Each structure stands twice: as structure tokens, then as C-alpha cells.
Amino acid sequence: MHYLRLFLTYLKLGLLAELEYRANFWIQLVQTAMELALALGGLAVVFRHTGDLGGWRPAELLALLGVYFLIGGLIRTMVRPSMQKFMEDIRKGTLDFTLTKPADAQVLVSIQRFELWKITDVGVGIALLAIALGRLSDSVGPLQAAMFGLTLLSGGLIVYSVWLILATFSFWFVKVENILVIFMTMYEAARWPVTIYPPWLRWILTFLIPVAFATTVPAQAVTGRMDPTTLGIAAGMAGILLVVSRAFWLYGLRFYSGASA
Amino acid sequence: MASPVIQVHDLRKIYMVGEREAGVLAAVRSLVRRRTRAIRAVDGITFHVDAGEIVGFLGPNGAGKTTTLKMLAGLLHPTEGDARVLGFRPWERDREYLRRMTLVMGQRNQLIWDIPVVDSFELNRAIYNIPPEAYRQTVEELVALLELGPLLHKPVRNLSLGERMKCEIAASLLHRPRVLFLDEPTIGLDVTMQRRIRGFVAEYNRRTGATVLLTSHYMADVEALCRRVIVIHHGVLLFDGALEALVERFSPFKLITVELADLPARDLSAYGQVVRQDEGTVTLRVPKAITPEVTGRLLADLEVLDLTVQDPPIEEVIEQVFAQPEETTLATGNGELRPELL
Numbered sequence: 001m002h003y004l005r006l007f008l009t010y011l012k013l014g015l016l017a018e019l020e021y022r023a024n025f026w027i028q029l030v031q032t033a034m035e036l037a038l039a040l041g042g043l044a045v046v047f048r049h050t051g052d053l054g055g056w057r058p059a060e061l062l063a064l065l066g067v068y069f070l071i072g073g074l075i076r077t078m079v080r081p082s083m084q085k086f087m088e089d090i091r092k093g094t095l096d097f098t099l100t101k102p103a104d105a106q107v108l109v110s111i112q113r114f115e116l117w118k119i120t121d122v123g124v125g126i127a128l129l130a131i132a133l134g135r136l137s138d139s140v141g142p143l144q145a146a147m148f149g150l151t152l153l154s155g156g157l158i159v160y161s162v163w164l165i166l167a168t169f170s171f172w173f174v175k176v177e178n179i180l181v182i183f184m185t186m187y188e189a190a191r192w193p194v195t196i197y198p199p200w201l202r203w204i205l206t207f208l209i210p211v212a213f214a215t216t217v218p219a220q221a222v223t224g225r226m227d228p229t230t231l232g233i234a235a236g237m238a239g240i241l242l243v244v245s246r247a248f249w250l251y252g253l254r255f256y257s258g259a260s261a
Numbered sequence: 262m263a264s265p266v267i268q269v270h271d272l273r274k275i276y277m278v279g280e281r282e283a284g285v286l287a288a289v290r291s292l293v294r295r296r297t298r299a300i301r302a303v304d305g306i307t308f309h310v311d312a313g314e315i316v317g318f319l320g321p322n323g324a325g326k327t328t329t330l331k332m333l334a335g336l337l338h339p340t341e342g343d344a345r346v347l348g349f350r351p352w353e354r355d356r357e358y359l360r361r362m363t364l365v366m367g368q369r370n371q372l373i374w375d376i377p378v379v380d381s382f383e384l385n386r387a388i389y390n391i392p393p394e395a396y397r398q399t400v401e402e403l404v405a406l407l408e409l410g411p412l413l414h415k416p417v418r419n420l421s422l423g424e425r426m427k428c429e430i431a432a433s434l435l436h437r438p439r440v441l442f443l444d445e446p447t448i449g450l451d452v453t454m455q456r457r458i459r460g461f462v463a464e465y466n467r468r469t470g471a472t473v474l475l476t477s478h479y480m481a482d483v484e485a486l487c488r489r490v491i492v493i494h495h496g497v498l499l500f501d502g503a504l505e506a507l508v509e510r511f512s513p514f515k516l517i518t519v520e521l522a523d524l525p526a527r528d529l530s531a532y533g534q535v536v537r538q539d540e541g542t543v544t545l546r547v548p549k550a551i552t553p554e555v556t557g558r559l560l561a562d563l564e565v566l567d568l569t570v571q572d573p574p575i576e577e578v579i580e581q582v583f584a585q586p587e588e589t590t591l592a593t594g595n596g597e598l599r600p601e602l603l
Contacts, residue, residue, distance in 0.1 A: 002390060009387040017375040020416065096336050097371040101388050102359035108388070257337050257352065 006103065007111050014114030028117035036124055039065055039191065054196035056223075059135035061193070064219035066128030068191045071155060071214045073121025075187070079160055080180070081113040083167040087177065090170050090256075099257070106249050110164065133222065140222060147221040147231055154238035155214035161241035162209065164249055171252035183209060190215040213237060264348075265309035266440060266472040267333065272342035274303040274328050274496075302328040304496035305342065315466055315473040317487030317504070321583050325496040326476045330442050333474070334364040346440055360389065363438040365430055367445035372417045378428045379413040382435060389436040396435065403431040406461055423454035430458065434465070441465075443475040447482055459485045480575045494583055504575075512578045515552045516571045518544045522564040532559060541566075546573070 018024065043065065047058050056064070086109045089095040098108050133140055166183060170176045186204075190211040194202045206212040213234050220226045277297040303325040310316050320326045331337045333344060335351035335358065344351060349358035372381040386396050404410055407427045412420060420428065430446065443462070447455040459482055466473055477483055483490060483504065490507055492500040500507055517533065520542050529535060532555050533545035547555045552570060559565060572578075 006387050009384055013373060013376055013380055013384060016377075016380055017373065020375045092369065093366075094369050094371065096331070096334075096364065096366065096369070099336055099354070100334055100359055100362075100364050102356040103388050254338075257335075 002103070003107055006107070010111050011114055011116075014116050018114075018116045025117045028120055032120040032124055035121075036069070039068075042191075054193060055225075056193050056196075059132050060219065060223040062128055063132035063136065063222050064193060064215060065191060066125050066130075066132055067152070067155075067218045067222075068125070068215045069121050069128060070125030071152075071159060071218075072187065073118055073123075073125055074156060075159060075163070076118040076121060077115055078111070079163050081115045082110050083163050083180070084177075085109075085113045086167055087170045087175070091174055095256070099253075105253065106164070106246065110160070129222070136223060140224065144222055144224055144226070147226050148218055151213070151218040151221045151226070151231060151234050154234040155218055157238040158210050158213045158234075158241050161238075161245035164245040165241075168245075168249050168252040171256045187211050187214075193219065210237060210241075266312045266314075266347055267308075267310040267474065268345045269306060269308050269329075269333070270343045271305050271307050272303055272329065272332060272344055273301070273305050273340045274325070274332060274337060275340045276300045276302055301496050303332070303339075303493075306493060306496070306498040308491055308498065308501050310472055310474060312472055313466065313470045314489060315462070315475065315486050317483040317490040318474055318476040318493070319483065319490055319579060320476075320493040324493050326493060327444055328496075329493070330364070330444050330474065330476065334362065334442050335359065336364075360436060361438055362440040362442065363433040363436070364442045365433045365444065365446050367426065367443075367448040370417075370425065370429060372425065372428060372432060374418050375416055377414045377416055378409070378420070378432075381417065381428075382413075382432055385432055385435050391436055395437075399435055399437060400431075403434060406464060407431055407457075423450045423457075426450060426454070426458065427461075430461070437469065439469075439471055441471055441473045441475075443473060443477075445477055446475070447477060447479055455479060455482065456485075462486055480579065484575060492579075492582055499582060507582070508572055508575065508578050511582045512573050513549050514546050514573060515549055516544055516573050517547055517552065517556060517559070518542060518567075518569045518571070519559055519563070519565050520567040522566050529559075 043058065043061055046053055046061075051057070053061060086095070089098065089109075098112075099105055101108060162183065163180070166176060166179045169179065186209045189197070189201075189205060194205045194212040194216045197205065202212070217226075217230060217234050220230065276299070278300055306325075306329065318326050318330070328337065332339050333346055333351050335354045338352045347358060347361055349355050351358065372378060373384070382400065385391075391399070404413065407430065409427060409431060412424050412428060417425060417428070426446065434441075441462075446462070447458050450458065462473060462475070463486055465471060473486075475482070475486065488503060490500070490502070490504050491498065492507070500510070516536065519529075522541075529543050529545060533547035535543060536546050537544040545555070556568065556570060559568065
């Protein structure tokens with residue numbers, strides 16, 4: 001309850017801050033439109049040459065693109081801004097303010113900043129999904145919808161945990177923005193189903209930087225190609241990473257308060 | 262009698278810091294292996310502070326003040342020793358403890374840059390779970406005391422440094438903490454604003470009975486607020502006691518200022534060390550013990566228009582304290598000598 005209210009307060013403050021710079025909204029809209037055009041153009045190019053890509057039909061890839069925009073938008077709206085603020089706070093020493101507050105520091109750090117205009121990506125993602133689902137209506141029932149929701153949630157938690165782990169490194173190295181850039185690059189790769197990549201890259205995208213769970217797996221669920229094993233792996237992976245990232249965070253925090261000036 | 266609010270016992274903090282020689286090659290080498298060196302930032306200090314006291318924490322840069330404050334605020338684990346604040350061990354960061362204390366850092370801001378001050382206050386209200394009625398009352402009180410009225414609805418980025426500091430302080434006090442750690446709260450502010458903030462701290466202490474531990478480089482802050490000071494240097498406690506006692510103890514000199522009739526002023530170095538010499542006015546530094554005698558001689562020998570005897574300014578006294586070699590033995594507040602230094 002307390003944390004829900006905190007979340008809403010931060011959300012409100014994020015909105016207020018964004019309203020201070022209204023031009024950003026239009027810039028963001030243009031940026032999203034360009035990304036969308038580029039992504040759709042890519043799809044068009046591929047399907048001019050072939051009717052299906054590694055077993056994925058056009059409407060199914062559209063669904064995948066929808067998930068890609070949706071999760072990407074959530075990262076850019078909530079996760080990335082908060083983690084960037086966190087790293088900035090470490091560098092400037094203002095993390096001290098967070099740590100002297102009577103609330104869980106991980107929660108405070110994770111919800112402390114929103115870039116609300118990036119929500120346009122989320123909107124585009126939902127729209128793409130809706131269009132794709134309209135074309136795929138024959139293969140999507142309530143079961144698929146439920147699996148989709150579950151895998152999407154797992155994917156979201158996995159991505160959050162990975163970000164937290166990467167950001168936590170800044171307790172030691174202070175500047176780790178570059179790692180986060182690597183993550184976003186890897187995420188770009190996840191706009192295509194991981195099944196089309198060579199095995200080694202598929203392995204990396206599934207287990208090392210598990211972006212596959214954020215895009216390919218939910219798209220599999222919604223296009224009716226999901227088997228229960230994959231669902232189990234996704235949920236298990238989310239649970240494990242949540243625990244691991246929490247433990248790593250706490251360890252980093254102990255290091256911070258043990259060593260920083 | 263109630264037990265002290267802050268109890269610090271033999272607290273130590275040793276940092277391991279990375280070290281490398283200058284140059285690109287050394288920098289690259291340090292990517293792989295870092296050489297470290299131990300810095301004894303706080304080297305065994307013991308003191309306690311009673312409820313409602315305002316204690317000035319003095320020391321030059323790097324003396325260990327901020328490190329001590331951070332340990333007491335629960336941000337750092339000590340390497341050795343123990344401390345209790347309000348009965349809590351700070352670095353265990355018990356929520357109940359965090360709810361009752363606050364840390365203000367003059368050099369750092371917690372207010373959100375792009376939004377109005379009052380919205381940042383709202384955030385702290387949500388974090389500390391302050392009931393609406395209490396919140397309204399506290400804000401009202403702080404607004405009146407700090408004259409925040411016109412500032413509340415301005416974005417933080419539009420405030421001057423002094424205005425921002427006032428708002429920072431208010432934001433840190435919304436939850437009505439019982440213990441305040443103020444780390445250079447007046448740094449960089451103009452004299453008027455410094456005075457205003459000083460006045461506020463005194464008033465807040467008077468009204469709420471909160472305990473205040475304050476560091477500052479401005480002696481005026483300390484003189485105005487703190488009857489008791491704790492001096493640390495090289496991580497060691499040098500002095501703990503009344504401010505006057507500090508002056509008494511560390512300044513065996515008086516300053517005699519004489520205004521002479523016969524211009525230009527003559528050489529008076531025979532009477533004492535000449536500190537300043539303007540048109541007809543000379544200031545001498547004279548050992549305390551012989552001050553009456555020197556004063557008498559000055560009056561007898563010269564045509565004196567005016568003569569004043571003063572204690573040296575507190576800054577000068579402090580400077581002298583810090584000029585002491587590390588091993589100098591010094592007294593605690595009761596005038597006892599620290600046993601390990603005897």
C-alpha cells in the first residue's frame with residue numbers, strides 16, 4: 001500500500017517534470033513514428049522475398065514487433081530513467097538521501113524517475129499487437145491470452161532484474177552506462193524471433209542477456225506456438241533473476257556503505 | 262537522568278582507497294590490478310550528546326567529520342567501535358531510526374530540479390508516510406519560520422542557492438526528526454542567509470528539543486549555535502567542551518589594539534608581536550600572562566588615544582588547534598587528559 005502510493009507519487013512527479021518541457025512530447029512522438037516506420041519497413045523488405053521467416057508469418061512478426069515496442073517502451077519509460085538516476089546519484093553522492101529514507105532502497109531506486117513521453121512506444125506496441133491479433137484471431141483463445149499475459153510479466157521482470165544487476169555494478173565501477181548501451185543493442189536484436197539466429201547468438205540472447213524472454217516468448221504465446229515447458233522456463237527464470245538481482249543489490253549496498261566516502 | 266541521545270564509543274573507519282601513479286600506462290595497469298592504501302578517516306573517537314544539545318563538530322577538511330556524521334546517519338559501517346543514536350545502532354538502518362533522524366548536506370540536493378518545491382515535499386510526505394494533518398501543520402510552521410511562502414510553487418531550478426538551501430532544510434524536517442545531522446548547512450551562502458539559517462536551527466531546537474550535530478567551516482555558525490564543540494583532527498578527538506574553554510585552552514594570547522597620537526606609528530615590536538599596523542593603530546599579540554604588564558607599559562610609554570584588549574578571533578584559535586602536531590595531548594570536556602596520551 002505504502003509502495004503503491006509512492007509509485008503513484010513518483011508517477012505524478014514524473015508527469016509534472018515532463019510538463020515543464022512540453023516540446024519533448026512532440027520530439028518523442030516524431031522519434032517513435034520514425035522508429036515505427038523503420039521497423040515496419042524492415043518487415044516489408046523481408047516479406048517481399050519470403051512468405052515466412054523461420055516459421056513466422058507476417059502477422060505473427062507484427063505481434064512480435066508489438067511486444068518489442070511494448071516492453072521497450074516500458075524500459076524507456078520506467079526502468080532506464082530510474083537506473084540512470086541511480087547511477088547519477090552514486091556519482092554525485094546523492095544516493096545518501098535515498099539510503100536515509102525509511103523505505104526499501106531498491107524500491108525507491110527502481111521507481112524514482114519516469115520519462116512519461118516514452119509511453120508513446122507502449123501505445124504503438126499495443127496498437128501493433130491489436131492489429132496483429134485481429135489478423136490472427138483464429139489461433140488466439142483465452143488460454144493463449146493468459147499465457148501471453150504471464151510471459152509478458154515474466155519478460156518484464158527478467159528485463160528489470162537484468163537492469164538492476166547491471167546498474168548495481170556502479171557501486172564498484174561508478175560509471176557503467178556502457179554496459180547499459182550494450183543491453184539496449186542486444187534488445188534491438190530481439191525485434192526478430194531469436195529462432196532465426198545461429199545457435200550461439202540464440203544462447204546469448206536467451207540466457208546471458210535474456211531479452212528473448214521479453215519479446216520472442218510472449219510473441220510465441222500470442223501466436224499459439226508456446227509449449228508449457230517454455231512457459232515454465234520463462235516464469236522460473238523471472239523468479240530466479242528477481243531473487244538473484246535482489247541479493248546482488250543488497251551485496252552491492254553493503255559494499256557501498258562499507259567503503260564509500 | 263535520561264541516557265544520552267548520541268553515544269559514540271571508540272568509533273573507527275578505515276578506508277581502502279585505490280592508488281595509482283600519474284600517466285596513461287599506470288592508469289591502464291590499474292584497470293587490472295589496483296593498489297590500495299588504508300586511510301584512517303576516523304581513528305577511535307568517543308563522545309556523547311544529550312537530548313536537546315546543539316553540538317558543533319569542528320575540524321579541517323579531511324579531519325573525519327563527514328565520515329563520522331555518515332556513520333551516525335547509518336550510511337557507513339564503522340570498521341571498529343560502536344555508536345547508538347536514540348538507542349539504535351545507526352548502520353542497521355532500522356526504519357524506526359530513519360524515521361526519527363535527518364541528514365542535511367549543504368553541498369548536495371535532494372529536491373527534484375524541474376518541479377515546484379511543494380511537489381518535492383509531497384514526495385517526502387509519501388516516503389515518510391506523514392499523516393495529512395501533521396504534514397499540513399509542519400509545512401505551515403516551516404514556511405513561517407523559514408519564510409518559504411513565495412518559494413513553494415517555484416521550480417527548484419529557479420531558486421537561488423540560499424533559497425534552495427532553505428527548502429532543502431524544510432524538506433528534511435517534514436517528518437519532525439528528533440536528531441539532526443547538519444553537514445555544512447550554510448556553505449556558500451551569503452552572510453544574511455547564513456544568519457537566517459542559523460536563527461532557524463536555534464529556533465527549531467528550542468521549539469522541538471531536537472538534538473543537533475552540526476559541522477561548519479564558518480565560525481559564526483558555531484559561535485551563534487553551539488555552546489559545546491567537538492574538535493577532531495586526523496580522525497582523532499582533540500577537544501570536547503565549551504566553546505569558551507576551547508579559546509581559553511588553545512589561545513594563550515591576547516590581542517592589544519592601541520591607537521596612538523603620534524603619527525606615523527612607531528615600531529612597537531618591543532612590546533609584543535605586531536599583527537597589524539594601520540595609520541596610527543597597531544595590534545599586538547601578547548602572551549596572556551603578561552598582558553596587564555604590557556598594557557601598563559604601553560600606557561606609560563606612549564601617548565595612547567585608545568586601547569582595547571581582546572581574545573583573538575575564534576578562527577585564529579581553531580587554526581592554532583589544527584597547527585598542533587598529531588600527538589599533542591588534550592583534554593576532554595571535564596579537563597581530563599586522554600589516558601593513552603599521557
